[in-house]
Amino acid sequence: QKEVEQDPGPLSVPEGAIVSLNCTYSNSAFQYFMWYRQYSRKGPELLMYTYSSGNKEDGRFTAQVDKSSKYISLFIRDSQPSDSATYLCAMSPNTDKLIFGTGTRLQVFP
Amino acid sequence: DTAVSQTPKYLVTQMGNDKSIKCEQNLGHDTMYWYKQDSKKFLKIMFSYNNKELIINETVPNRFSPKSPDKAHLNLHINSLELGDSAVYFCASSRTSGGWGDNEQFFGPGTRLTVL
Numbered sequence: 001q002k003e004v005e006q007d008p009g010p011l012s013v014p015e016g017a018i019v020s021l022n023c024t025y026s027n028s029a030f031q032y033f034m035w036y037r038q039y040s041r042k043g044p045e046l047l048m049y050t051y052s053s054g055n056k057e058d059g060r061f062t063a064q065v066d067k068s069s070k071y072i073s074l075f076i077r078d079s080q081p082s083d084s085a086t087y088l089c090a091m092s093p094n095t096d097k098l099i100f101g102t103g104t105r106l107q108v109f110p
Numbered sequence: 111d112t113a114v115s116q117t118p119k120y121l122v123t124q125m126g127n128d129k130s131i132k133c134e135q136n137l138g139h140d141t142m143y144w145y146k147q148d149s150k151k152f153l154k155i156m157f158s159y160n161n162k163e164l165i166i167n168e169t170v171p172n173r174f175s176p177k178s179p180d181k182a183h184l185n186l187h188i189n190s191l192e193l194g195d196s197a198v199y200f201c202a203s204s205r206t207s208g209g210w211g212d213n214e215q216f217f218g219p220g221t222r223l224t225v226l
Contacts, residue, residue, distance in 0.1 A: 008150065044153065096165055096208055097208070098155070098208075100152070103153070
């Protein structure tokens with residue numbers, strides 16, 4: 001069993017939909033939780049990060065962490081075709097490395 | 111003005127060959143990483159250097175040898191290439207070790223390696 005599990009998708013939604021992307025994890029030592037976006041043939045880029053539990057909002061994006069359930073989510077409101085990408089969650093127990101999920105491919109069609 | 115650059119972008123080679131991938135960052139960061147991303151998009155760390163010193167060495171065959179001549183450069187040499195080495199290799203850097211929270215990791219564009 002991988003430390004971080006993520007549904008690979010693809011997830012296909014119409015423009016304007018609310019998208020929910022999720023990851024589960026097994027290591028209760030994880031403290032930092034990150035979401036990266038990766039466009040096709042490009043490197044990942046950091047979208048948002050949260051520390052411990054709670055919510056964080058940035059424009060159309062909201063990240064949620066539920067440490068009691070070992071579950072994190074990324075919500076995208078009013079999704080746009082430009083949001084079409086692979087979304088990778090990543091976590092760290094405050095050590096020297098990040099553990100990544102396998103990524104969820106999202107397609108937003110006009 | 112590329113922050114993290116890698117060369118080459120594509121590499122096609124025969125089994126058994128030796129090849130190198132180069133990475134450079136102009137962000138002034140202390141820490142650099144090599145990741146391997148397989149065909150299912152799973153991104154796994156291979157190595158990390160902090161200020162030219164190796165700090166992470168995951169379970170990677172010793173055919174893979176990283177080298178950091180200075181803080182801004184991290185190269186990856188692969189001996190005796192195998193079919194299973196086919197993947198996209200990403201270089202990344204962060205201000206200090208860890209790369210979590212506001213100590214963001216910046217990724218290069220990747221090197222797509224195909225072993226025939």
